[in-house]
Amino acid sequence: MKGVFGRGVGWFLSQFIPAAQWLPEYSRGALQRDLSAALIVTVMLIPQSLAYALLAGLPAEVGLYASIAPLVAYALFGSSRTLSVGPVAVASLMSASALGQVAAQNTSDYLLAAMVLALLSGLFLFFLGVLRLGFLANFLSHPVISGFITASGLLIALSQLKHLLGVPAQGDNLPELMMSMYSGLGSVNVYSLVLGASVVGFLIWSRGAAVRFLQQLSVSKNTAVLLVKAAPVVGVVATILLASGFDLEGKGVDLVGEIPRGLPQIVWPTLSLELVQQLFLPAVMISIIGYVESVSVGKTLGAKRRQKIDMNQELIGLGAANIAAGFSGGFPVTGGFSRSVVNFDAGAETQMASVYTACGIALAAMFLTPFLFYLPKATLAATIIVAVLSLVDFSILKKTWQYSPSDFFAVLVTIVVTLLFGVEVGVSCGVLASVVLFLYRTSKPHIAEVGLVEGTEHFRNIQRHPVRTLPQILSIRVDESLMFANAAFLEERVYGDIAATPEVRHVILMCSAINEIDWSALETLESINAQLKASGICFHLSEVKGPVMDALSKSGFLDALSGKIFFTQYQAFTTLRDHFDGCPQ
Template identity: 70%
Template structure:
């Protein structure tokens, strides 16, 4: 059973499942279902797909993740960012509304699933760490703005398109004369109601003696209330005859499992977008999953999450849907509602399936302006310009990386934004690894501790140069260390010993080892010995295997204090003998 738990986490919680867990999961599922139905419809609209496809993306993927996912409370399904990225990718390969567009959406989900499964099989979950969090925050902020602007056309009741901010603005200005006051009034009303429900409703319900926690959960059902009310208003005022665009006929029934029609030329166009969607979806999902798991002292496996999300996207592809990932707001609601296992997601999937069978005829009269308002209110919470202020104060390099990512995403679209974000993260990583913090250190009087001579009042010796490197030595930064040592020695003829303090060095690669050998040889030519102190065990093992220690001109010291004291004493004796 233990082996099955590693590959199928469902067995980890299913064996201890009981009636109390079922009650908790059932309550959470009811709340999440009421939240997911409008979200599914809205995000299908955002992706340029028929409304029923959003429901399809909320059935099989939820069950697949429940079997293979390691988080017990992550709620998988359609999300705003993945929907926007899907729309951008699909718009390049097929005409919206065509059969080819639907097939391409399923293929996009299929490829996303395959990429995630491959990364999970190769155990490459750690790669997500290479994406800078500030850069991802900048991308999400810009995407939230793009999503909000893309929904203005439905709010105004006009035809408009585009995948970048300039395209969207230009397209809307062209068609602005055709705007519908009824659609705008309806959308603004729903938007104002949703915003009020997030704050005012909770206070009102609390004053009515409803516990604050329950009041907050009830407020999450606001989108469903908005849908019901606007459907009734559409029927009452016959808004279809007043230029208010409706969702229209939605076929009732469950999705049919099938393999998408694979076209090699189409596959080539979708591979890169699928990879980008996979990366962003995984980063978003795993960060949410880890946050929620930590609150209950649970843990999730990064590699297993790749497999769980990969299975969910495969299920989406085979059920004619589009890419899915873990939703932040939905997962938090699921957690706060008391979900204890992924049974809540399975029950949610069953609820969406029932809605697909029995409720779809009533969704004909749902105004698109309502869904647009739901999307806009949801995604505007993603917009966080404070990241610019924070990074400006903390790190200018982070600031410019975030700013460039935001501007590229807004001006050129999400695909360019993702590419820019990945490149910016890699550049930041290389910049930081290529120029590690290196400090000349001295002894703090009365202690055995060594600190930066520029920050502390310390004891030094003119014949000793103590250098501390605060990073592992590798091909990207070894030359920087070499230049620093030579610069410190330039014009200083008193130095007889260079001590490299290795307390922060966790690894030395071959390129760095060759640089150390070159430094050692050059110092010997100048009558200077190179010593190492506080070398960690794994690093020492590597140095022993290479034979470097046999050529080292100096010694290996257990501590920097020991090196300083012994070499200072030796230098003093040598100086006396020379006199």
């Protein structure tokens, strides 16, 4: 059946608005599946939006506002067809940390700062997307990000215990939270504790045993899995009834209270240079973390349907979503893992599912908010705690320790710094650790002396394989491009191997893994060539790639090379074994 929305969208629009690629072929079947997925995600998103707004230190309705316009904006500009954007736990915690430094909670300045933070995040992402800088995300180590998210998950869970205990507590890091919580233990509200603990228990049960329980009632497994996603709504409804029926507010249970009814107003946040300067760096950090996680989720879901996401377009899509949040009274948003998985599993085919979800949230903001007056904050805290516990993954420490001690150290430092000093310092440390780790590995590439595998034309590491070598020929393979950071390491290795084997008359640099040689590395190669030539040793290259050969030809290095360029390492070895007393011409 031809698309409901017709055909004929111009090429220009299809290049800059991904939605223009699938809208012309949007079918009734896709509409039905997207509506079904939107219904499930809407039910899941309402309590999450309220909870994450409170986590960010904002009024509950701001969470709803951040789940309307941003979803529509991403639907137009995002490249993933099933990624679901909105408020998420880590971005909310980072927002709270940033906003708390510039304004007091429950003030108009705090709300303004939240909008400016979202706007700055969006402009930063959009700017990177226009410049096609999506590749920069590759420089952020995923193990380091996992460590940061694990530590953030713990901080989020601890920060919500105050609502379960009914005690005042503050703090941006583990020591502050623990001390604040300890000082308030004498005023624990038993009703809040019982209520919150019950919801936590119910939500944990719903994630496991509830599926089996529904299957015993002849509900299919897939349907049961989707139904349990509505468990937070069941907790919300039940605790609202309890709070209103038993006057829990009079017993000291903290309630959400009155939530304004209606849609967010589109406004231009009042910008001041001082506020922009204070929030710019936190906005960059929130953008980076949100983008990396969104791309990770988008790639995972896209691969299941053989759909490819465009990393640069994702920058534009997420940037547009945050700009929309800034103009509609929201706060920073990004792609949510659990929400996107639910959207995918529920059958969503296109981003129209997100548009329908935005409509559902808008209806909730207009008609359901009066019923949320008696919603206990302990219920929302329980929802957050159960949600973020899935983010805590200390197994990353064991995995990295077994695989790479340098990765383990970077992850450990990120976790410890985040817990002790807060999310802003933690994410800064994570970015720095990723860069340092990259530079460390680049500065010490794998370099191996290679020899001929008998009966073949292949050369392998002499430390790993039984190979044939000659003392007069030193064959070295570098498994990395040569640049300023590692050129000296290669130079030291060559001179060290020559010193250990005085009989060497030929040095062959096997270049099969070298994709680029920068100017600093070229100068090092020139130095090596000159030093070897002065010592009566010929310097040769083998298996040089075309682009590298082009660069070397332009530099004049090949004219000064004491040896030759060989097409293969085997050709170099067999030619030179008969020329121990001089360089072949």
